[in-house]
Amino acid sequence: MGIILKDIEKKLQVVLRHIEESAAFDGICDKDFNDATSVSSLAHASGLSARSLRDYFKAYTGQSLVNYVFQRRAEYAARIFRLYPAVSKAQAAYSLGFKCPNGIYRLMRKNGVANIDSLRNMIVNDSAIHLPFRKEYMSECLLFYKQLETHYDECSTCEFETDNWNKIEAFVLTRHPKAKALGYVGFAIDRYISDDKYSGTFISGILFQGIHSSVLNKVIPGSIGWRLIPARKYAVFTHKGNYDGLTSFYDEVITTINNSDLSIDITAPYMEKYLNSPTDVPAEELITELWVGLAD
Template sequence: MNVRTETEKLYFERINKVVHHINNNLNETLDIDALAAIGNYSVFHFHRIMRAYLGESLGAYVVRLRLETAVNLLRYSELPVADVAFKVGYENPTSFNKAFKKRFAISPNEFRKNYNGLIISEESKIKFNAMENLKSLKPKYKNRKTQKAIYAQVLGSYNESAGKAWESVCEFAKKKHLFGFKNEFVGISHDDPNITEASKLRYDACILVSKDVKPEGEIGVQEIAGGKYAVFIHKGPYEDFSKSYECIYGRWIPENNIVLRDTPGFEKYLNTPGKVKPEKLLTEIWVPVQ
């Protein structure tokens, strides 16, 4: 046994547990001692370990995720601002308003009224005619069951970092004999590139599996939420996903008064870059709706 490899595997496994807990419990009190215990770390070293992995302090990471989650709730839900504050872990609306304004230089109420022109940069504003990659703005509605997936998460520009995540998760699936006819290959782009800086974007490369499997090293296990989804077809390079997302989130959602469910959407890959040309790639974009 390679001791260094096993130690490195355990290192990532413990960090993964902490990050997964934070991502899924932003509405809870995230006590440093409790988080350190989840990863089985000494509190004395925990901050430095997490900072080295995240590229920012743990406190800054939590605050950033809470505020960026709040942005999406303000955009795409009808929750009152006070409820948004509680949902992302603030004890009262006043502290939430203060933190939000410090980050975005605008109050949550003002943002909700005018978010396009106030936070999204001019070059990133939605071009309503940029539909060359979407087959239609009339989605199919599908219901699916909650399913288990193995995944690898990476931080960084989606276009540059996703490949590394897929290499890791596919290598693990092959090693554990998890590939079969019913596998689905799914990507979760957690963050909006218009809000989150490129180096901190979170991407999960997921393979849906039916067998029991445990987290190991940098490979985690999560559930892809069931329920109702609006499903769009994107045709073309993955680099053009942003155009399709801009049409869906900037045009289809507001024009149709769509209310989103509080769970991540995802991309389901129907073919692969190694087998077809970029312009022939087909991807389903699954948007969770009420």
């Protein structure tokens, strides 16, 4: 097809981001994965025709759109076994909406993802770490976020807050002045998918209540996205200090979970909630809560 024009490349990046988010939130939001990543849905999100999207996507990535979608879903599904070795194939499959226990196994095998037993051995920690935590219920809310390719090391700057959170807040409150902001949050959506836990794609946004999802379009034109976060109870762990320490903190949280009797929602990505800001306090005074969804 030749050189991909810049405006087409931007549209394809929107599609890649959309697939990534759909896989990361697979099983916990109101948007069904298959519907959210259908050719028609992705074409609508990108502003391309279905045929153009297929052609440009293959030229840009070297893979067909359908194959890429299921490859990424398989890699995100594999994360479950990396994090929670005791989870059975059936439990993981049903949690992700498969109709039979072997659905997740077939998905992973077809897409060349490591076998389940080897994944279970990747994060084995027999240490006696047991971090303190509290349990807290959070009502249903909406997450609004910028649909940009944001990486971990870009999220701790003052410029990021101005360019990201301030714009999201202005966007929402201009349209929904009665909405109530619950807090600034982040999701390291592809952490533990690859062997590199220190870099990856990050969703950062604001939780709001007071807006009914029925008044929102499934896809908002422009760079703002939204997700319905269902009401649930969480185990909440607290980290104090520089954001650089969060990676080792995640490892300690995972060890605590696997050594406890907590009943975890295995599909839910961990949510970081920021109680203060690097614009207001020194790095060593930063307080970040890690919210881990609990099963019903």
